[in-house]
Amino acid sequence: MKVAFSLVLCLIGFHGILASDCLPRDYGNDGTVCVCNTDHCDTVTPVEQESEGNYIIYTSNKAGLRFNIGRGTFTQNNLTAETINIDQNTTYQEILGWGGAFTDATGININSLSSETRTRLLRSYFSNEGLEYSLCRVPIGGTDFSTHGYTYVNETEPDVELNTFSLRTEDYQLKIPLIQAALNLSENNLKLFASAWIAPTWMKLNGQYAGTLGYLKTEMYQPWANYFLKFLEQYRNQNITFWGITTGNEPSLATTTSDIPSVAWTSTEMLNWINNNLGPTLRNSTFSNIAIMAIDDQRFFYPWYVDLLFINANVRNYVNGLAVHWYWDEEFPPSLLTSTHNEYPEKFILATEACLGDGDNDVPVLLGSWARGERYISSIIEDTNHWTSGWLDWNMALDETGGPTYINNNVDSPIIVNATADEFYKQPMYYAIGHFSKFVPRGSVRISSTQFSSDIPVTAFRRPDSGVVVVILNQRNEDVPIVIMDESRGKISTNLTASSFTTVLYW
Ligand SMILES: *[C@@H]1O[C@H](CO)[C@@H](O)[C@H](O)[C@H]1NC(C)=O
Ligand SMILES: *[C@@H]1O[C@H](CO)[C@@H](O)[C@H](O)[C@H]1NC(C)=O
Ligand SMILES: *[C@@H]1O[C@H](CO)[C@@H](O)[C@H](O)[C@H]1NC(C)=O
Ligand SMILES: *[C@@H]1O[C@H](CO)[C@@H](O)[C@H](O)[C@H]1NC(C)=O
Ligand SMILES: *[C@@H]1O[C@H](CO)[C@@H](O)[C@H](O)[C@H]1NC(C)=O
Ligand SMILES: *[C@@H]1O[C@H](CO)[C@@H](O)[C@H](O)[C@H]1NC(C)=O
Ligand SMILES: *[C@@H]1O[C@H](CO)[C@@H](O)[C@H](O)[C@H]1NC(C)=O
Ligand SMILES: *[C@@H]1O[C@H](CO)[C@@H](O)[C@H](O)[C@H]1NC(C)=O
Numbered sequence: 001m002k003v004a005f006s007l008v009l010c011l012i013g014f015h016g017i018l019a020s021d022c023l024p025r026d027y028g029n030d031g032t033v034c035v036c037n038t039d040h041c042d043t044v045t046p047v048e049q050e051s052e053g054n055y056i057i058y059t060s061n062k063a064g065l066r067f068n069i070g071r072g073t074f075t076q077n078n079l080t081a082e083t084i085n086i087d088q089n090t091t092y093q094e095i096l097g098w099g100g101a102f103t104d105a106t107g108i109n110i111n112s113l114s115s116e117t118r119t120r121l122l123r124s125y126f127s128n129e130g131l132e133y134s135l136c137r138v139p140i141g142g143t144d145f146s147t148h149g150y151t152y153v154n155e156t157e158p159d160v161e162l163n164t165f166s167l168r169t170e171d172y173q174l175k176i177p178l179i180q181a182a183l184n185l186s187e188n189n190l191k192l193f194a195s196a197w198i199a200p201t202w203m204k205l206n207g208q209y210a211g212t213l214g215y216l217k218t219e220m221y222q223p224w225a226n227y228f229l230k231f232l233e234q235y236r237n238q239n240i241t242f243w244g245i246t247t248g249n250e251p252s253l254a255t256t257t258s259d260i261p262s263v264a265w266t267s268t269e270m271l272n273w274i275n276n277n278l279g280p281t282l283r284n285s286t287f288s289n290i291a292i293m294a295i296d297d298q299r300f301f302y303p304w305y306v307d308l309l310f311i312n313a314n315v316r317n318y319v320n321g322l323a324v325h326w327y328w329d330e331e332f333p334p335s336l337l338t339s340t341h342n343e344y345p346e347k348f349i350l351a352t353e354a355c356l357g358d359g360d361n362d363v364p365v366l367l368g369s370w371a372r373g374e375r376y377i378s379s380i381i382e383d384t385n386h387w388t389s390g391w392l393d394w395n396m397a398l399d400e401t402g403g404p405t406y407i408n409n410n411v412d413s414p415i416i417v418n419a420t421a422d423e424f425y426k427q428p429m430y431y432a433i434g435h436f437s438k439f440v441p442r443g444s445v446r447i448s449s450t451q452f453s454s455d456i457p458v459t460a461f462r463r464p465d466s467g468v469v470v471v472i473l474n475q476r477n478e479d480v481p482i483v484i485m486d487e488s489r490g491k492i493s494t495n496l497t498a499s500s501f502t503t504v505l506y507w
Pocket of ligand 8: 480481493494495
């Protein structure tokens with residue numbers, strides 16, 4: 001009796017371990033969040049290899065499923081449903097990673113939680129019971145998601161030698177401890193790259209962090225390159241090393257009246273800066289292998305601005321890849337990325353920033369919005385189907401207002417923190433990224449997949465362990481029977497549930 005009773009408990013417990021369930025909450029925004037607190041947080045178990053002939057299917061949907069696990073076997077039967085054809089022989093780009101940004105706002109919100117809840121949040125992003133984020137962005141100094149603008153030097157008078165350069169309280173309290181915890185939770189699988197927003201006012205033509213004519217003074221080109229190098233050195237002193245660095249966040253902003261701090265570059269000036277300053281400075285340093293990414297701005301720079309940079313063979317040689325943001329994607333098609341890839345097949349393309357709630361008429365935070373999750377996953381599928389090697393979100397955690405941000409640029413985030421209640425909310429956007437980050441490790445390659453309807457976009461990968469991952473978005477408000485056909489395995493017959501994200505895995 002006792003044995004039987006523990007067996008039952010064990011079986012119930014086993015379910016809990018497999019996928020600790022979502023604690024749903026509906027805020028009336030057409031979808032639900034999962035609530036996490038000191039006592040509870042939904043998890044998803046690490047992927048385990050299935051034997052050949054079997055598959056695993058993970059479903060998240062508007063009705064409330066979150067990484068719900070199903071299993072099945074391939075069939076050789078003739079089936080009549082709409083078919084997605086997978087061709088493992090046709091391969092495309094290699095994947096670099098998935099993740100978000102360690103902004104000051106992210107640190108402030110995570111630190112506002114009790115240590116138990118904070119650990120649950122970090123585990124949700126970085127551990128193998130969470131999304132297993134593999135690539136994150138670290139701002140060099142402040143951004144609009146800081147409580148004030150700042151740089152690493154004293155700005156009372158020009159300091160071209162950077163003698164006053166030092167990391168800030170923000171680095172020591174909001175970034176470094178969280179990055180170190182994330183590196184630990186990810187078992188050092190997490191890679192990082194750095195991007196600068198704010199240059200010292202004395203380096204700039206307009207003498208301000210933000211605003212029009214935000215170009216660098218020519219005589220400041222070398223100090224600005226040295227500034228990047230100093231940042232890398234100071235973080236290395238904290239045992240944090242960087243895989244990559246961008247030429248700077250959104251140069252286009254500093255040609256507008258935007259309050260977002262930025263440094264502007266004409267293509268000629270950026271060419272000169274990379275050629276004479278940034279390239280030689282980094283390649284001659286102990287960081288000589290760092291991946292240099294140019295642009296770090298919207299698709300409208302592609303490929304014309306890249307062409308203007310790569311006219312110079314040295315610049316083309318210094319630059320390893322191109323960083324792209326998503327904010328004007330409705331106006332600028334993904335074919336711009338494909339043309340860029342076709343011109344420069346040796347350069348990777350990485351999507352380095354995205355967020356929602358940023359429009360003038362948007363509500364910054366929409367708790368539970370399934371539509372926002374769909375926007376994320378459809379962008380990831382579209383970008384990866386156009387040669388993008390990874391996709392990064394913006395702030396990893398914001399408060400209930402979508403901040404803090406010192407210029408009131410409040411937006412949404414996949415995790416919203418409620419410090420008062422010591423809880424946080426995982427939005428559908430969190431699961432949207434997770435349907436990739438959890439299952440498609442660095443080093444996977446995209447493989448050919450077909451798509452039978454534009455409202456059911458698909459993409460597919462082969463993992464380093466030879467597993468195949470198929471990610472499907474069902475935007476229809478109804479179940480859709482489908483067949484996945486892989487000549488080397490046979491057919492999978494399944495139903496996509498209404499308004500769902502699906503990841504199918506087989507070896
Ligand atoms: C599948 O269809 C093909 C051609 O229509 C037929 O030759 C074959 O016997 C069918 N297989 C099964 C298992 O029904
Ligand atoms: C993939 O390549 C293998 C070996 O060359 C071949 O047998 C198979 O037919 C190919 N599959 C497809 C879908 O082209
Ligand atoms: C900057 O330098 C001035 C003059 O040396 C000094 O008074 C001030 O405290 C310094 N400010 C910071 C933030 O270090
Ligand atoms: C993570 O931290 C634990 C405890 O401090 C330590 O034992 C472990 O080696 C660390 N893991 C990594 C990958 O740094
Ligand atoms: C960096 O790592 C070394 C060796 O593990 C350790 O001794 C040192 O304390 C670490 N430094 C910091 C700032 O964490
Ligand atoms: C290193 O610096 C030297 C001297 O400034 C320069 O000629 C050389 O091109 C640089 N090396 C690289 C790899 O940029
Ligand atoms: C945050 O927590 C407080 C205190 O429990 C509660 O009053 C408030 O409604 C919560 N906010 C949200 C968005 O749930
Ligand atoms: C799909 O749904 C239909 C209708 O609900 C059902 O008859 C069928 O068995 C389902 N197919 C699979 C593979 O689950």
